[in-house]
Every structure is written in structure tokens, then in C-alpha cells.
Amino acid sequence: MNVILLGPPGAGKGTQARKIVDSYDYEYISTGDMLRKEVQSESELGQIAKSYMNNGDLVPDKYIIEMIVTSLGDLDSKNLIDGFPRNISQAESLDKKLIENKQEISLVLHMYVEDKELISRLSNRAVCVSCQTPYKLKFPDEINEITCINSYCDNSSIKIREDDNPESVARRISVYKEDTFPVVNYYKDLDVNLVDINAHRPEDEIFQEISKFLEV
Template sequence: MRELNLILFGPPGAGKGTQAARLQDDFRLPYVATGDILRAAVKDGTELGRAAKAYMDAGDLVPDELVIDLIVERISADDSRDGFILDGFPRNRAQADALGEAFDRLGRRITAVLLIDVPDDDLVRRITGRRVSAKTGRPYHVETDPPKHEGRCDIDGSRLIQRDDDRPDVVRKRLEVYHRETEPLISYYDDKGLLRRVDGTRSPTEVHDHIRAVLATLRLEEDL
């Protein structure tokens, strides 16, 4: 397999960031998170960054075409020659079509779209259970990683809070948007033979092992 070009896909709270970090360690591939590269371009004052900042300062969404240009710029860097891990894009059919056309122009192809699948009830419990230190931001979880003393950080005793994005009503709203706008991409990529499903309800290590097995199988199939 000449390149390993991966798209991480799944609902909010599925654990994409955790798995991206492990895949980075495994394969030394850059993690292309659209939010990160957008902020970096604005901070660095690049031509694309200045264009994006103009939209952001006006309170407008950055157009898909500009986001794709940023992705293309990032995956054209030297450290992306052997592949990349893309997260946060595409989020709908139009974006997926435009991204595919951009990859075609580059002469590159998607190796696999890794769907980390988790039921809504599990996601709500996972996300709404998050707590962070009001002082340092250190994360906890009321079920899986609780503090020694309820409501207080183990390190400095500061109060633990629930971020606004982690409130049940906000989480349900984010999931509704995902199901309406992004979930149709499951069949889109499945029809192209690119989708690989991973059970995201398992432990992070088990999810990682499953992804490694999927990628190993893809390598074997390509070598046949």
C-alpha cells in the first residue's frame, strides 16, 4: 500500500480524537483536523488564513471551497506524502463530492473511511458525564474516571464543572444534526467500497486493535 489516506468518521463523542492519536503513533501520519488547520492558517497569516479570517470576523461560515483548499495545502506538505488522517470533514454529501474531486486532481485516493460507530444513548452518557477543572481544565468522567472527592479536582481541589457543549440538551442537538446531515455519508462511502465499521462501544485499546486489523487486511488485499 503506497499511501495510507484515512478519513475518521463518526458521531460526536465516538472517540475519533483518541484513535487519531494512536494511529499517529503507529504510522507517523499527520492528523489533519479541519478546525486545527483553520486556526493555524489564521494564526500564521497565510493567504488562505487571511481569507478564512475575513469570513470568521464577519460571523460567517468559512466556505467549503476554502476549507478544501486548506486541506489540499496541508496534505500536499512533505510529511503527508505517505498518507494522512483526516477528521472533521466532510460533513455532508456536497462536501464529500468536492473533496473527492480535489483528491482526484491531486492524483490521490482515499484508502478507507473508518466509521467509529456508537449508539446515541452511549454517546449521551459518555459526553454528559464529562467534567473539567474550572481552574486547569483537567478532565474527569463521573463514571469512568471520577475524582477522589466528588465535584473537586484531585490536583488542586478546584471545582469541577460541566462545559456547555456537554449538557444533555446540547448533546442531543448535536446528534440530531449529525444524523440529518452527516450520517447519509455512511451509505455514500459504503457504495464506493471505502467504508469500514468499527465498534466504538469497546475500550479504546480494543477499538485501536480493530482498526489495526482492518488496515492490515487492506494491505493484504492490495498486495494480492
């Protein structure tokens, strides 16, 4: 079963992804994580990706998609693809590659939140410097009092991301609407099982709704 998790920055995709992986034993597939692993392993794909990254260029979609499809494993595996595809071109290329491998997208979870709430969330968010786990700040000075709760991070500190200021957040939301949101309608037009998830709720309530579709 291949599940795609889509939504704007600040919708809580990372939080829900961790819950899905922990509760349902899904394999978590993130393009950023995949690139780092391939580069570290010095695989053929990793060396190709590294050559682009060292030049400050984006790794071409065809290599990203090849990594994703390779990560999907056999037909019986359960995979959660977080934040990909980011545009129609990537969605079309991913579908083509999946068809070649006799696989398909089983479910798309589309998390949505109003812009005002997204800006508020991201402007008051910090992340672990090691694992990128997000933390909501009640007040600015709290960033000096919090360390990561994940045991494997060994109490790593947290920081505010440079692109989480209000101006950058607004730009990221605009890019999402222009490039990524059309992917939602793309999958709807293909009659893929797509579920709209209201993410302006407590995270446990959101997960309860998501669970209904994973347990079918």
C-alpha cells in the same frame, strides 16, 4: 494513504486519532487546527478565513477543502482526516479536488455507538481548556481535582463544554444523523474501503481492530 475518521460526537474519534498518529506516524488533519494555523501564519488562505470568522460566519467549504488537500502533501504521505467531510456536498467537493490532485481516499473508519451511550458519555465528559483532550468524570466534583496529563499543556485545568448538556447532545446527534451519516453510505456506494467499527468497547480493544486495517 488518506484515511477518514467518521463517527457521531462522543464516539471516541479524538482518542483513536491520537493513538493512530502516535503509533503509525500519520499526519493529523483537523479543520479546526488547520484554520487556527492558517490564521496565525497570516497566509493568504488564513487571511480569507479570518475575514469570515471575524464576521461570525462559517468559512466556505471551498477554502476548507483547499486547506485539507494542501495538507495532504505528496502521494506517499500518511494522513488522518478527522471529522470531515460533514455532509454529502463536502464529500463530493473533496473527491473532486482529490481527483484533480491524483489522490484518493484509501480508507474510511466509521465509528458507531448507540444514542443512549453517546448521551451518557458526553454528559459526563470534560475537556482540557488548552488541547481539548477529553476526560470522563466519575462524579461532578472531580472536575476540580483533574488537570491535563499532557506535558505540553503544563497542567491545564479541565472544563465541561457548554454543548455537552443532555439537550445539546441530543441535538448534535440528530444533526449528525441527518447531515453526516449519509456520508457513510456515500462512500459505500463509491466502493471506497469503509470499515464499520463498534466503538461501544474499551478504547484499546477498538484500537486493536483499527490497527488491523492500517497494517494491511
